[in-house]
Amino acid sequence: MRAPENSRTMMMRNVVTVVMMLSLMLLAPSADAHHSYAMYDGTVYRVFTGVIVRIVPNAAHFEMHFVPLNDARDALVRDENGQPLVWVAQMESAAQAFKDGVTKDSFPQGTVFSMGLHPRRDGKPAGDRGMSGLFQCPKGSKPEPGKHCDSVAGNKAFGAGELPKEGAALK
């Protein structure tokens, strides 16, 4: 019995997706693992639009330190003491980041960008980029309230992928 056309199409898409991901994994520059990723909740994405504090390219894994913007996109998120709440985004290997054009020069302090993160399981302000896309708002611009940089005209993508939806990572 033949599967319905839409089911077959979906299955083919899944197969192609899996093959592409495996190919990407095989082709990606090798990176020595420096720690387990078990601290991150890979089943969940949180999506941020934030402002770069600094890029840390010589960490064991490339890091971006940023402060999220509020939903209105007009102010920094602050901690209970009123200080900007800095999040640490664990990125891919430095080699891959450079290949994607992510450098100290392309992401200077004050850059507004959007990215999804698998957050730390304990709720602390850090996460792993996972397969999320990374979008930079044009200099001097910011998204409309509740939106992200991928919605801003003239935005720039760094590497492959789209912004995930807030919430569950697996569909």
Next chain:
Amino acid sequence: MTALGAVVRAATLSLALVASWTPVAFAQLRPPEVKGLRGAPFSSMNPPPEVRSYGEGPQWDGKPPDGIQPLAIDMFTSKDFYKDRALWMDVRYWRCNAPRQIADMRSGGAGSSTNDPRIGSNPPGSARWGDCKMDWPRENIVSPYRFKTAKEHYQALMADAKSRGGPTRHTYETMPKWDGVYGEYAPDGRRVWNYSRANQVPTLLSLLTPEYQQRMVRQIYHEGVNAAHQWSASYCWPEGFMRQWATGPKPSRIVVTPEVVLFMGSGSGNMWRVVHLGREFPLGQGVSQWYGDTIGFWDGDALITWTANIQGWNQHSSWEWSDRLETIEVLTPVRDASGKFLGLDWEAVLYDSEALAAPVRILWHRNYQQSWGTADRLGWVECTRPLYPVDGYATQVAPGQVIEYKVPDMSDRPWAKIWEDNFEKDMERPKQELDLGFK
């Protein structure tokens, strides 16, 4: 009579040894000069002096040298060094102590104690004075060359080598045989100025831009007044590039090949520099390296290098440098009259447009000691945390003890944050708020 004779014979032998050794040693710090490019002699007083205590013992607690009128307020009586900026360039503000003397006020030097600490019996006000007459001339430290950037300097050295048929391309057969183990030449225990022992504080401050003057003053104050030394090795932080010209890991081993020259060493950490011969920048991705990226060429038997892409960092008891630091280094072999290889005159010209008011120079000598074939192994140090910052002090903590620990931002001068959090609450520190463009 016999004993006296032995003493006389020993003294005579010592004098003879000193007399025969001194001229050679002094010659070692005089590499051949290529006018305007390398090897410029010091204007005077070579080697540097060491700023010494003016008086030893409790009777000298807080007592100024004869003829010196103390300031109404100095670093040891001030509650806020930021307010004293107008006094920073007066040697009396520091009680004529060299920076390293101030760092060692409560100890006998790094890793050793003393039963007569120079901070005196009623610290910090009882801190003792140094010798106000001792200082190494600033003219000996500022670069004697006309260049504003390392790139200019390197290109000029290259052009000079080319004008004489260079650069030299050595093979395994012709390359200089420098492989081996090296020590530091320190005549009478005197070391190069970057150890911060040879100068009054204002002389070193005069080499820096205003922001970096403040950073150095801040460090000296917290080491001398609060005994809050934030030395990198205490916390297993990286030592950083400039520490090779102070008490950090030094280039104690050298390997020479036709393609690269390696400088290696270990101590409070590891240092590992690779001179890429005949190459151009960049050598890799634009990520700052703790010991930078180095290219170089041979000019006969002299090695000329250019190092860039250095990670900005800190050296305790001294000055901070920025990511813009670059160096030109010229290594020239020294031989005795018989042609025997004695070691390397090592001239380093430092360019840092952010930290330094003008380029500066360090000229030191590495004594050849022995070959790799006879030396002990070169160890590799993996630092395991010896101390933790507790209330702002580098503190030993016993296994099992629970402490509160604030994670430092290693990309944002963590030493400064410790001082800010623990010792500067009542000071009027110039505001340096994080400005991300949003409220």
